Amino acid sequence: MDRTTLLALPAAACFGLAAMTVAPVAQAQTPVWQENFNGNSIDGNTWTYDVGTGCQIGICGWGNSELQYYTSRPENARVENGNLVIEARRENFEGSPFTSARLKTEGRVHFKYGTLEARIKTPEVGNGLWPAYWMLGAIGVWPDRGEIDIMEIGHVDGIAAGMANRRVGGAVHWNYGGGHASHADYTDFPSNLHDDYRIYRMTWDPQFIRVTVDGVQYFEMAISDIEGASLHEFHQPHYLLLNLAVGGTYTGVFDPNAISAPLPGKMLVDWIRLYQDHPDSELQVGGSNAVPAGRFGVYSEQSGLAGALDFGSDADLFVWNNLAPIAAAPFEGGEVMAFRASAGQWFGLGIVTDYRNMSAYAGGALKFHMRTTTQSTFKIGINTSFGDSWVDFTASGPNYGLVRDGNWHQVTIPFSAFYDLDLHAVKQMFMVVADPPAQDVELVIDNVYYQSP
Secondary structure, three states: OOOOOOOOOOOOOOEEEOOOEEOOOOOOOOOOEEEOOOOOOOOOOOOEEEOEOOHHHOOHHHHOOOOEEEOOOOOOEEEEOOEEEEEEEEEEEOOEEEEEOEEEOOOOEEEEOEEEEEEEEOOOOOOOEEEEEEEEEOOOOOOOOOEEEEEEEOOHHHHHOOOOOOEEEEEEEEEEOOEEEEEEEEEEOOOOHHHOOEEEEEEEOOOEEEEEEOOEEEEEEEOOOOOOOOOHHHHOOEEEEEEEEEOEOOOOEOOHHHOOOOOOEEEEEEEEEEEOOOOOOEEEEHHHHOOOOOEEEEEOOOOOOOEEOOEOOOEEEEEEEOOEEOOOOOOOOOOOEEEEEOOOOOEEEEEEEEEEOOHHHOOOEEEEEEEOOOOOOEEEEEEEOOEEEEEEEOOOOOOOOOOOOOOOEEEEEEHHHOOOOOOOOEEEEEEEEEOOOOOOEEEEEEEEEEEOO
């Protein structure tokens, strides 16, 4: 579902018709993780949402020229009669002609290898609906992170062949030689896929990724040649996504008036089950590794912390642009972030870590000490599963305790001041960025930590 222009394609990557074969049924096992949607609402400890059109993270139309606006409203995503319901609707919303939903387990459930089954009833896709059940790698940016499309229905070629509701496809995307490579297969099912619930099963091990629908295999990819085919992405944890798109490149429909699929359209997910028996399998469930409440040191050497990042081990400070180190005394401890930015160029830095479940800090605040004399505007940010979220610091606006007099001041930003912050899945715990300043800027920052309520 995350697509960009095809830059490079190795000879081994191809598109074609998968032979209709019946795959062996997985041996009975006990699931290591399952989602049955038996409650009254979507579980925020398992699922979160992508919201909007993708423009907020620089990929308008979610990289595929899709026509819908994804929301977290119950009109578009809810639990009903033991099913997750994802509903696409024709309605004007925030400038888009359709709404729908896209859910994901990012920062909550990640896994590597295993047999993944889901019982799903897809909508009648007609001309323009695009249901998808897929995965993204938890490390890196696309396509370096990898993508596994377990189920997609509604392809432009299926529409042209009169098989839109019978043709089901799978695909993988990865980085090959610095560009985007893809491999995709499909098959035409004997009957309409939307007539009933179907069991979509993916088996993933160090040798192959294979996918079936009701036992009929429609996708296979050999992934054992890790170095030769640059397939590292498929040997690291991924997380799940479920969505129902409207229009876009997969469907070949870009005009809202040309969407003839019955709307509202509903994708129903009865259950999802993960089985693992390979010795190299991994499963990471976010609720089990939440950081304890208290004070968490992002860049701090104070005592009494509930935990802290270990730079060089599980965290790194990246200077993105136009920041030169300067000599400065720390506020506490022996380390300090002290930089000069030259006039006329944007500047920025970020503290990058692996996923951190900071949900115990909801309702709390980001705290740090800072000294500067600049009157220029800059932003303080946090990156989570929702993307970047920023708080503006302007000379005349809220400065959350900062006084621009060259002395140390504690800054306290309530997490509620950040827009679209997912503390279950924090990836960059502290960022600073600014447009090109008119004059040189000096920033000195220390004692950065998260404070729970």
